[in-house]
Amino acid sequence: MNVLLFLVPISLLLFGAAVAVFVWAVRSGQFEDLDTPPMDVLGDDDGR
Amino acid sequence: MAGADGGRPAAAPPACAHCGEPAVAPLRAVFDDGPRVFCCPGCAGAARWIADSGLGDYYRWRSAPGPRIGADEDFAAWDRSETLDAHSEAEGEARCIRLAVGGMHCAACAWLVDKALRREKGVLDVRANAVDGRVVLRWSPAETRLSVLLQRIARLGYRPSLPASAEREDARRRERNRRLLGLGIAGLGALQAMMFSEALYLDTTGSMPEATRDAFRWVTAAISAPVVFIAGAPFLRGMVNELRLRVPGMDTLIGSGVLLAWLGSVIETVRGGPQVWFDAAVMFVLFLLAARHLEAALRASGEARLDALAGAQPAMAWREAGDRLEQVPARELADGDVVRVGSGDALPCDGVLLDADARVDEALLTGESTPRRRLPGETLLAGSLVHGGTVRLRATAVGAATTLSQVARRVDALRGQRPPLADRAERLARRVVGATVLLALATGLAWAFIDPPRAFPIALAVLVATCPCALALAVPAAIARAQGRLAAEGVLVLGADALRRLAEVDTVVFDKTGTLTRGEPTLLDVALADGADLDAAAAVALAARLEAAVSHPLARAFGAADGAPVDAAGQYPGDGVSGRIDGATWRLGRAGFALADAPAGDDGAIWLAREGRAVARFTVDDAPRPDAQAAVAALRAAGLRLAILSGDAPSRVDALARRVGIDGSTARGRLTPAGKLASVRALQADGRRVLMVGDGVNDADVLAAADVSIAMAEGAALAQRQADLVLGGPRLATVAEALRIAREAKAVIRQNLGWAIAYNLAILPAAALGHIGPGLAALGMALSSLAVTANAWRIGRRRPEANP
Numbered sequence: 001m002n003v004l005l006f007l008v009p010i011s012l013l014l015f016g017a018a019v020a021v022f023v024w025a026v027r028s029g030q031f032e033d034l035d036t037p038p039m040d041v042l043g044d045d046d047g048r
Numbered sequence: 049m050a051g052a053d054g055g056r057p058a059a060a061p062p063a064c065a066h067c068g069e070p071a072v073a074p075l076r077a078v079f080d081d082g083p084r085v086f087c088c089p090g091c092a093g094a095a096r097w098i099a100d101s102g103l104g105d106y107y108r109w110r111s112a113p114g115p116r117i118g119a120d121e122d123f124a125a126w127d128r129s130e131t132l133d134a135h136s137e138a139e140g141e142a143r144c145i146r147l148a149v150g151g152m153h154c155a156a157c158a159w160l161v162d163k164a165l166r167r168e169k170g171v172l173d174v175r176a177n178a179v180d181g182r183v184v185l186r187w188s189p190a191e192t193r194l195s196v197l198l199q200r201i202a203r204l205g206y207r208p209s210l211p212a213s214a215e216r217e218d219a220r221r222r223e224r225n226r227r228l229l230g231l232g233i234a235g236l237g238a239l240q241a242m243m244f245s246e247a248l249y250l251d252t253t254g255s256m257p258e259a260t261r262d263a264f265r266w267v268t269a270a271i272s273a274p275v276v277f278i279a280g281a282p283f284l285r286g287m288v289n290e291l292r293l294r295v296p297g298m299d300t301l302i303g304s305g306v307l308l309a310w311l312g313s314v315i316e317t318v319r320g321g322p323q324v325w326f327d328a329a330v331m332f333v334l335f336l337l338a339a340r341h342l343e344a345a346l347r348a349s350g351e352a353r354l355d356a357l358a359g360a361q362p363a364m365a366w367r368e369a370g371d372r373l374e375q376v377p378a379r380e381l382a383d384g385d386v387v388r389v390g391s392g393d394a395l396p397c398d399g400v401l402l403d404a405d406a407r408v409d410e411a412l413l414t415g416e417s418t419p420r421r422r423l424p425g426e427t428l429l430a431g432s433l434v435h436g437g438t439v440r441l442r443a444t445a446v447g448a449a450t451t452l453s454q455v456a457r458r459v460d461a462l463r464g465q466r467p468p469l470a471d472r473a474e475r476l477a478r479r480v481v482g483a484t485v486l487l488a489l490a491t492g493l494a495w496a497f498i499d500p501p502r503a504f505p506i507a508l509a510v511l512v513a514t515c516p517c518a519l520a521l522a523v524p525a526a527i528a529r530a531q532g533r534l535a536a537e538g539v540l541v542l543g544a545d546a547l548r549r550l551a552e553v554d555t556v557v558f559d560k561t562g563t564l565t566r567g568e569p570t571l572l573d574v575a576l577a578d579g580a581d582l583d584a585a586a587a588v589a590l591a592a593r594l595e596a597a598v599s600h601p602l603a604r605a606f607g608a609a610d611g612a613p614v615d616a617a618g619q620y621p622g623d624g625v626s627g628r629i630d631g632a633t634w635r636l637g638r639a640g641f642a643l644a645d646a647p648a649g650d651d652g653a654i655w656l657a658r659e660g661r662a663v664a665r666f667t668v669d670d671a672p673r674p675d676a677q678a679a680v681a682a683l684r685a686a687g688l689r690l691a692i693l694s695g696d697a698p699s700r701v702d703a704l705a706r707r708v709g710i711d712g713s714t715a716r717g718r719l720t721p722a723g724k725l726a727s728v729r730a731l732q733a734d735g736r737r738v739l740m741v742g743d744g745v746n747d748a749d750v751l752a753a754a755d756v757s758i759a760m761a762e763g764a765a766l767a768q769r770q771a772d773l774v775l776g777g778p779r780l781a782t783v784a785e786a787l788r789i790a791r792e793a794k795a796v797i798r799q800n801l802g803w804a805i806a807y808n809l810a811i812l813p814a815a816a817l818g819h820i821g822p823g824l825a826a827l828g829m830a831l832s833s834l835a836v837t838a839n840a841w842r843i844g845r846r847r848p849e850a851n852p
Contacts (some may be wrong), residue, residue: 022232
């Protein structure tokens with residue numbers, strides 16, 4: 001059962017990381033416009 | 049007619065390489081890839097700049113020709129510090145502004161604007177969004193002026209302006225982000241907390257060492273804390289507010305349930321008790337947030353259109369000042385100002401079209417997105433989009449006086465108003481809240497005597513299980529969805545209780561002219577009476593002058609009137625009009641009205657008479673709307689009885705009834721407004737619930753008398769209609785669609801209420817008897833809320849068999 005001593009803290013760290021990434025994503029507007037970024041990809045076809 | 053076409057040259061002029069408009073006086077310029085033709089120096093200059101800046105890819109990627117570049121415009125007003133303070137935010141040394149950029153509709157445009165701005169000195173960051181036509185611009189005022197940057201955008205042919213409702217947009221975005229954050233944290237946290245709870249569940253034999261068990265419990269407590277206190281903050285805040293106002297409601301119940309479950313679990317953890325309920329707490333929060341998020345999305349889909357109404361009037365306008373153009377805030381426009389609006393832009397005010405005809409998209413008010421051709425002299429509405437070419441118009445209504453603002457205000461006022469049914473459901477839910485708390489307390493007390501350790505979890509389970517969340521969501525979710533769907537069809541609901549009444553209708557009464565027909569009668573034939581001393585054209589001109597003072601649709605058949613207005617003009621609804629011209633009394637109308645010695649019966653024609661003597665006989669007809677037949681069939685298929693009430697000649701009403709498929713015996717003609725009113729009342733006396741569909745001009749009383757009314761409103765008269773629902777577009781089939789949505793909404797509301805009440809009643813005994821733990825209770829309660837919200841999404845979904 002000693003493995004829990006590693007696994008539980010790791011899962012907590014991952015949880016913290018996931019929350020941090022999500023908060024960053026929302027704050028930086030990643031969910032604001034779900035339509036334009038896909039079009040950007042189409043535009044930059046010459047590796048500019 | 050021939051004159052209008054005659055001026056066109058035989059060979060079409062070449063299209064401008066930049067904006068695609070015909071280059072009447074072509075300008076030629078040589079580029080790397082050969083010569084190009086431009087329509088004006090502006091376009092040539094823009095293309096030269098684009099090529100020289102290495103942005104030539106724009107021409108390959110764009111999906112439509114660029115905007116035509118007009119004369120240089122003056123943006124100096126934007127540099128004034130009060131303008132900057134009001135519309136941009138200081139970020140240290142830099143400033144940030146959100147601009148609406150007209151004409152920027154495709155990804156290539158956004159790319160071009162983005163690149164062009166980035167090349168300017170002093171620009172720190174640009175985000176151009178082609179979907180909503182917004183550019184977020186961060187620049188350093190020390191290095192450049194905002195007017196220079198705007199000039200750059202304008203020289204490319206795009207029109208920068210201020211978004212009309214920046215605060216609203218911001219508030220909406222913040223609100224959405226808050227909800228997303230809460231939901232995300234709840235989701236991630238609940239997942240983890242459930243995982244650790246799972247470990248505790250699986251220890252069915254109690255073989256886990258106590259130290260391990262307690263460690264797991266503490267970890268679960270730590271992980272569920274942010275779910276309860278951060279993600280669950282809206283509920284806790286709501287609870288505090290409700291308790292402060294001493295009106296315990298939904299949030300009190302949810303908040304106390306969550307808090308009790310979490311705190312109780314912490315206490316049990318400290319005590320080393322047999323059970324914890326962190327899972328119940330996190331699940332409660334997660335699923336309720338999900339239900340609220342769904343409901344908010346539902347509401348947003350309905351309100352997007354209303355916000356579009358509010359935001360459609362641009363904040364800035366181009367006003368002609370002598371031979372210059374100046375950009376002024378739209379609210380500074382005055383009646384009579386001449387305003388110029390470019391292609392792709394929204395009109396800042398209502399106004400009369402000048403110069404040339406234009407194509408405008410009035411989708412906002414009518415739901416009809418095909419641009420309509422408007423002639424000079426016609427009134428255009430604020431918020432309409434201009435297609436192809438710049439229009440000039442003289443403002444007739446500005447700011448809050450525009451039709452758009454009036455409609456938006458009416459709709460906005462209604463938004464705050466809740467339908468009686470929703471009120472009843474909420475009052476019921478409120479009462480249930482009190483009962484729930486009492487029940488939970490009573491159950492807890494009872495169990496304290498029977499089996500003290502189980503008293504808390506069972507009381508908690510009762511509290512959670514009987515939470516009437518689904519009951520509170522049942523009606524608003526369905527109504528929000530139904531109104532959103534109707535708005536998408538171009539139907540504005542203006543009466544608070546209109547949906548319910550619409551669902552109960554069993555008879556549909558149509559007005560004829562302007563409702564079943566296009567309301568654009570055409571003059572088919574002119575027959576001069578024997579001994580008439582004028583020719584057909586003169587007779588038509590006289591008729592036009594007589595009708596000029598009248599808003600009746602028939603008036604249009606005679607075309608525009610010239611000459612002085614007639615004296616002593618009189619209007620006799622159902623009969624005709626009269627007036628004095630050159631000293632003689634003229635009458636225009638049905639035979640019995642116009643002629644002194646009228647033949648018996650009604651020939652359906654319109655007579656022009658001088659002093660009672662026939663001068664001319666006009667045959668006028670009005671074509672049915674193209675979808676009238678389909679709409680009638682759809683309504684009949686929906687089990688409705690149909691009737692026509694018209695002021696027109698019975699022979700014409702009969703003919704129309706046959707053409708669209710309505711039983712001729714229910715079609716009545718030659719009715720005065722009072723006669724129509726009496727007919728509707730008679731139907732109601734028979735126990736029928738009547739839906740009146742009219743044009744809203746001549747039949748306001750009848751519309752008001754019917755159980756529920758729909759006005760076919762087009763254009764300028766939209767705001768004045770006194771109907772429960774207003775059909776914005778010219779499509780009659782929408783009536784059947786609206787009826788279907790109303791009926792579905794009614795059915796869904798009934799299902800939702802039934803489900804919510806049945807669920808709460810069924811779960812109560814099970815929870816009170818201790819068969820359902822707090823975790824299961826939370827799951828069931830939350831799923832029941834999700835079920836009613838999801839059920840509401842079904843309203844107005846197109847079914848394949850309904851649309852073959």
